[in-house]
Amino acid sequence: MQNQKGGRTMEKMRLSSPAFQDNKKIPAKFTCDGDNINPELVIENVPRGIKSLALIMEDPDAPNGLWVHWVVWNIRPNIGKLVEHSEPRESVIGKNSWGHNQYGGPCPPSGTHRYIFRLYALDTVLDLAGTASKGQLDVAMNQHILAEASLTGIYSESDGPS
Numbered sequence: 001m002q003n004q005k006g007g008r009t010m011e012k013m014r015l016s017s018p019a020f021q022d023n024k025k026i027p028a029k030f031t032c033d034g035d036n037i038n039p040e041l042v043i044e045n046v047p048r049g050i051k052s053l054a055l056i057m058e059d060p061d062a063p064n065g066l067w068v069h070w071v072v073w074n075i076r077p078n079i080g081k082l083v084e085h086s087e088p089r090e091s092v093i094g095k096n097s098w099g100h101n102q103y104g105g106p107c108p109p110s111g112t113h114r115y116i117f118r119l120y121a122l123d124t125v126l127d128l129a130g131t132a133s134k135g136q137l138d139v140a141m142n143q144h145i146l147a148e149a150s151l152t153g154i155y156s157e158s159d160g161p162s
Contacts, residue, residue, distance in 0.1 A: 011044070012045060012147075012149070013043075013046055014043070015150060016041070016151060017040055018042065019039035019040060023153075024153065024154060025153070025155065026039070026115060026153035027039075031159075032104075033107075033160030034105070036103075038085060038105075039153075040082065040084040041081060041117060041119075042081045049146075051077065051125050052075060052076070052122050054073040054074075054075065054119070054120040054141060055072045055073075055082070055120075056070070056072075056117075057103070057116070059106070059113050060116065062108075068133070069096055069097070070096060070103045070104065071093065071094035071133070071134050071137055072087070072088065072091050072093055072094070073137055073140075074091050074126055075088045076091075092126075094132045094137055095130075095132065108156060111157065112155070113154070113155060114153070114154060115155060116150055118150045119149045119151075120141055121146050121147040122141060123144050127140075
């Protein structure tokens with residue numbers, strides 16, 4: 001999708017991964033059945049004037065409702081990619097649903113689940129402590145989101161080791 005602005009064509013912000021395609025299986029390496037490390041994420045077409053990026057990884061198919069796997073904010077807008085098995089320097093890692101300030105890979109108790117990585121381009125740097133949760137990040141981002149992108153991976157408890 002493209003937008004016209006100022007007589008030139010602007011590409012929509014994009015989030016992708018060399019580890020898996022959108023709406024395809026996340027390799028076990030990035031789950032609790034493997035190394036439980038974050039996959040590389042490639043960020044493209046960040047709009048000009050953005051002050052920071054925020055990323056949320058969540059499972060909307062969890063038995064007790066939305067399960068948050070990773071919450072990161074104040075990512076530099078020119079970062080280009082989040083490297084596999086690392087946290088972006090100078091960013092803040094919030095609390096996931098396990099209560100930890102780190103990536104927690106897919107670990108479905110049963111069935112097939114969707115894991116959605118949502119990237120937000122913000123017009124501000126957030127003044128939010130690392131003790132914050134996704135809900136607190138959502139409130140802090142309100143009225144500051146200028147662009148969004150997402151990437152969905154699929155994983156099933158049957159995809160793990162037998």
